[in-house]
Amino acid sequence: MKISAQEEYGLRCLVQLADLPExxxxxxPQIAEREGISTANAGKLMWLLNRAGFVHSTxxxxxxxxxxxxxxxxxxxxxxRVLDDDEMAKHCDNYTGVLDSCVHKGDCGIRxxxxxxxxxxxxxxxxxxLSHLVGSESSVDATFHKIQGIHRxxxxxxx
Amino acid sequence: MKISAQEEYGLRCLVQLADLPExxxxxxPQIAEREGISTANAGKLMWLLNRAGFVHSTxxxxxxxxxxxxxxxxxxxxxxRVLDDDEMAKHCDNYTGVLDSCVHKGDCGIRxxxxxxxxxxxxxxxxxxLSHLVGSESSVDATFHKIQGIHRxxxxxxx
DNA sequence: GCAAAACGTTACTTTTTTGTCAAGATTGAC
DNA sequence: GTCAATCTTGACAAAAAAGTAACGTTTTGC
Numbered sequence: 001m002k003i004s005a006q007e008e009y010g011l012r013c014l015v016q017l018a019d020l021p022e023x024x025x026x027x028x029p030q031i032a033e034r035e036g037i038s039t040a041n042a043g044k045l046m047w048l049l050n051r052a053g054f055v056h057s058t059x060x061x062x063x064x065x066x067x068x069x070x071x072x073x074x075x076x077x078x079x080x081r082v083l084d085d086d087e088m089a090k091h092c093d094n095y096t097g098v099l100d101s102c103v104h105k106g107d108c109g110i111r112x113x114x115x116x117x118x119x120x121x122x123x124x125x126x127x128x129x130l131s132h133l134v135g136s137e138s139s140v141d142a143t144f145h146k147i148q149g150i151h152r153x154x155x156x157x158x159x
Numbered sequence: 160m161k162i163s164a165q166e167e168y169g170l171r172c173l174v175q176l177a178d179l180p181e182x183x184x185x186x187x188p189q190i191a192e193r194e195g196i197s198t199a200n201a202g203k204l205m206w207l208l209n210r211a212g213f214v215h216s217t218x219x220x221x222x223x224x225x226x227x228x229x230x231x232x233x234x235x236x237x238x239x240r241v242l243d244d245d246e247m248a249k250h251c252d253n254y255t256g257v258l259d260s261c262v263h264k265g266d267c268g269i270r271x272x273x274x275x276x277x278x279x280x281x282x283x284x285x286x287x288x289l290s291h292l293v294g295s296e297s298s299v300d301a302t303f304h305k306i307q308g309i310h311r312x313x314x315x316x317x318x
Numbered sequence: 319g320c321a322a323a324a325c326g327t328t329a330c331t332t333t334t335t336t337g338t339c340a341a342g343a344t345t346g347a348c
Numbered sequence: 349g350t351c352a353a354t355c356t357t358g359a360c361a362a363a364a365a366a367g368t369a370a371c372g373t374t375t376t377g378c
Contacts, residue, residue: 001160001161001162001163001166001239001243001246001277001280002160002161002163002243002246002247002250003160003250003273004160004161004335004336005254005335005336005337006335006336007160008254008269009254009256011269012263012269015268015269027353027354027355028354028355029354034262035256035262036255036256036257036258036261036262037256037257037337038256038257038337038338040337040338040339041256041336041337041338043355043356043357044336044337044338044357046355047355047356047357050355050356057354057355057356058344058345058354058355059343059344059345059353059354059355059356060343060344060345060346060352060353060354060355061345061346061347061352061353061354062345062346062347062353062354063344063345063346063353063354063355064354064355065355076272080160084160084161087160087161088161091161091162095164095167095168096195097168097194097195097196097197097200098195098196098197098367099195102195103193103194103195104171107295107296108296109174109292109293109294109295109296109299110167110170110171110174110292110299111296112296112299112300112303113235113287113292113299113303114162116283116300116303116304116307117280117283117284118160120279120280120283120307121160121276121279121280124275124276124279125276128272133268133269133272134268135268136266136268137266137267137268137270137271140268140269140271140272141271141275144271144272144275145275148275148279152311163365163366164365164366164367165365165366186323186324186325187324187325188324196367197367197368199367199368199369200366200367200368202325202326202327203327203366203367203368205325206325206326206327209325209326216324216325216326217324217325217374217375218323218324218325218326218373218374218375219322219323219324219325219373219374219375219376220322220323220324220374220375220376220377221323221324221375221376221377222323222324222325222374222375222376223324223325224325257337
């Protein structure tokens, strides 16, 4: 269970934009340099993020990228879903071995665990927004654990 | 964020062994057939699982594989850690772009989220054992949610 | 002993994922 | 209007993951 390169770098590019003063934008070369990736690679990532509606781009001299919505309104769960190509929906169609369909098509003891796991992850990520990620490592860490704590308490009250 | 083929199929092979009557074992061709994968592939997976100490193998005619420990004592968190090649420990060494080390080496707002996410997943998986996975899909689903519910309640009480 | 059935190990091939390149399109400045 | 800076897009190349093949070792049964 891991984060793909696309998820990691895509998220980082968005954080760079979220960390900008109101109204400012970044060009591809600037984003690439700040994240230590090639301009070509940054270009592809930003294309994905633009297509998904997370950023707005302007062409020509003085062009660049900026967030399409306030950072506080963009949840990590949305971002990951896009960068991950909605992998979860296809899980059971992918792992079919040498056959056309999974041998556990009818009844599968693993499926509920996989689905449940993704629910837990999506749930945790839906409570974190881009604006939560712009601070220092220690402050983000504190925020994350606070959010998780609150969330779990609400969960168990509901149950 | 997704499960790799190695994790998925490796876990499934273990579930097959967990579903066996006490003392019985399965050969590679049997495991392969039951999971719809090639014998060669099953062989590689079982080699990994044997090396990690989850199963015992016996060679020669009448040989085969069986669990090294009771299914109720093997937690999914251990299994995933092995099949995933302990990916988490290397996260920050992997995503360095074109550079030798990650540009966020010093202070990184994303790291606590990645680490926290893996903690949440490992936490959820540590409460599920192989024996939980042998029933029907609906019973496993019920068990999973029950375990998660109990766990979250304890978590929030502690907090 | 020897052949058949089974696991063990390493090297190789294929497929998927990542990352790069190059040509095109759009805009602003002069 | 031309030029330079910038994003867009599809094709291509490199790297990683997944899967296969080949050959070896061990055990059982005859």
